[in-house]
Amino acid sequence: MSNAQPKEFDVVIAGAGMVGASLACLLAESSLSIALVDRKRLVQGKDSDSPKLHSDKFDPRVSAISQASQQLFRQLGVWEDMSAARVCNYSAMQVWDAEGTGSIDFSAEQINQPELGSIVENSIIIAALHKRVAQLENVFSITPFSIESFEQVEDEDGLIVKLNADDGQAIRAPLIIAADGANSKLRALANFECREWDYEQHALVTTVRTQLPHNNTALQRFMETGPLAFLPLRSATEDDAQHFCSIVWSMLPDQAERVMSLSEDEFNSELAAALESKLGAIEWSDKRFVFPLRQRHALDYVKEGIVLVGDAAHTIHPLAGQGVNLGLLDAKALAEELQRGIQAGRSVADPKVLLRYQRRRKGNNLSMMWLMEGFKRLFGQQDLSIRWLRNIGMNAVDKMTPIKNQLIRKAMGLDS
Numbered sequence: 305m306s307n308a309q310p311k312e313f314d315v316v317i318a319g320a321g322m323v324g325a326s327l328a329c330l331l332a333e334s335s336l337s338i339a340l341v342d343r344k345r346l347v348q349g350k351d352s353d354s355p356k357l358h359s360d361k362f363d364p365r366v367s368a369i370s371q372a373s374q375q376l377f378r379q380l381g382v383w384e385d386m387s388a389a390r391v392c393n394y395s396a397m398q399v400w401d402a403e404g405t406g407s408i409d410f411s412a413e414q415i416n417q418p419e420l421g422s423i424v425e426n427s428i429i430i431a432a433l434h435k436r437v438a439q440l441e442n443v444f445s446i447t448p449f450s451i452e453s454f455e456q457v458e459d460e461d462g463l464i465v466k467l468n469a470d471d472g473q474a475i476r477a478p479l480i481i482a483a484d485g486a487n488s489k490l491r492a493l494a495n496f497e498c499r500e501w502d503y504e505q506h507a508l509v510t511t512v513r514t515q516l517p518h519n520n521t522a523l524q525r526f527m528e529t530g531p532l533a534f535l536p537l538r539s540a541t542e543d544d545a546q547h548f549c550s551i552v553w554s555m556l557p558d559q560a561e562r563v564m565s566l567s568e569d570e571f572n573s574e575l576a577a578a579l580e581s582k583l584g585a586i587e588w589s590d591k592r593f594v595f596p597l598r599q600r601h602a603l604d605y606v607k608e609g610i611v612l613v614g615d616a617a618h619t620i621h622p623l624a625g626q627g628v629n630l631g632l633l634d635a636k637a638l639a640e641e642l643q644r645g646i647q648a649g650r651s652v653a654d655p656k657v658l659l660r661y662q663r664r665r666k667g668n669n670l671s672m673m674w675l676m677e678g679f680k681r682l683f684g685q686q687d688l689s690i691r692w693l694r695n696i697g698m699n700a701v702d703k704m705t706p707i708k709n710q711l712i713r714k715a716m717g718l719d720s
């Protein structure tokens with residue numbers, strides 16, 4: 305933080321990840337002064353640069369971005385930069401049960417849309433958002449500032465929340481928005497109660513080159529130990545354009561330990577077999593990373609002067625690629641409610657305004673979380689009769705066009 309920067313703001317957003325940075329861009333449309341704080345420096349780029357343009361290396365972390373999130377990025381003026389850098393639109397998705405014949409095919413055509421969604425590398429999303437943040441006059445980035453503690457102090461204008469960094473620096477605002485991710489320090493410091501449980505699964509992620517083209521189709525095979533997803537990527541080279549995928553392979557923790565220790569050749573053949581060789585051989589794979597999976601949901605999103613958004617409020621199994629999409633819907637709803645409150649002459653930390661945000665988002669997030677939990681339990685079943693019913697059910701849903709279309713629209717964020 306430089307000496308020239310103010311230390312008092314209307315709103316502090318803690319966390320400049322995909323959700324916090326999007327929220328800063330949304331709130332910049334108001335007259336509020338906003339501090340965007342992160343323990344890491346924001347991604348710097350010249351004004352004319354598109355993020356990560358023409359880079360040959362794929363980020364191992366990618367997100368399946370729904371149409372609703374894409375619309376939000378368009379509204380913020382960042383989608384063009386992301387598309388110029390690299391996005392892969394996918395128009396179909398195949399989901400099948402490893403234990404039987406059950407399968408469902410989704411296609412954009414079925415619901416008269418050009419695509420189901422887009423796969424975008426997280427670093428590209430963040431770079432585009434940070435570039436936009438740097439152009440906004442009422443958003444002050446305060447980095448690297450690692451939040452270590454906070455205190456609530458009585459001020460002549462009411463309650464003020466003061467955030468302290470590890471080096472003793474402090475900033476103040478009547479409203480602090482915690483967008484500091486799954487292990488939110490602010491959530492813990494403010495004693496927000498959470499319901500949480502371990503999925504007893506780890507997600508292994510990496511990038512692979514496949515023998516056969518992906519045809520802009522996302523693939524997901526459900527196994528008893530967890531789902532395996534192949535998410536199509538777009539390569540800059542014409543010959544290779546459809547041969548790269550990002551994979552998210554959820555598995556039991558001891559299985560993850562074993563798979564992480566395999567040589568590249570061993571890993572590639574196990575992976576090809578796990579996908580039933582649908583894309584032929586795996587010809588190359590990048591460095592592997594593993595993430596323990598936990599489901600977590602805060603019982604409340606709002607306390608005096610503090611609001612939770614994104615992964616700070618809820619973390620969800622990545623099997624349907626919904627985590628950041630839900631977080632972006634939180635950001636949109638909170639920005640709308642704050643702006644509505646300001647227009648009605650209310651203060652930014654007015655509990656009525658903040659509770660309206662909580663009411664709009666909590667039920668929606670919870671229903672998605674229960675759906676993911678249901679999938680996880682259903683496919684973890686060893687009971688033969690349940691497996692049989694599951695396969696029949698999948699094939700039945702596949703044939704029920706209205707239900708299938710409703711599922712697609714929900715996943716695309718078109719029906720929230």
Ligand SMILES: Cc1cc2nc3c(=O)[nH]c(=O)nc-3n(C[C@H](O)[C@H](O)[C@H](O)COP(=O)(O)OP(=O)(O)OC[C@H]3O[C@@H](n4cnc5c(N)ncnc54)[C@H](O)[C@@H]3O)c2cc1C
Nearest residue numbers: 319321322323343368451484485614615625626627628629
């Ligand atoms: C394997 C995997 C695959 C996934 N795939 C998808 C997908 O396809 N689609 C999808 O929608 N979602 C997906 N998700 C979920 C998605 O990645 C998260 O929902 C998303 O990253 C959450 O964004 P966020 O901005 O809320 O938090 P984060 O991305 O965690 O950002 C938090 C920010 O806060 C900062 N911060 C943290 N602590 C402090 C502190 N004390 N002081 C200052 N700053 C701090 C961090 O530096 C960071 O910049 C996936 C998740 C996993 C694990």
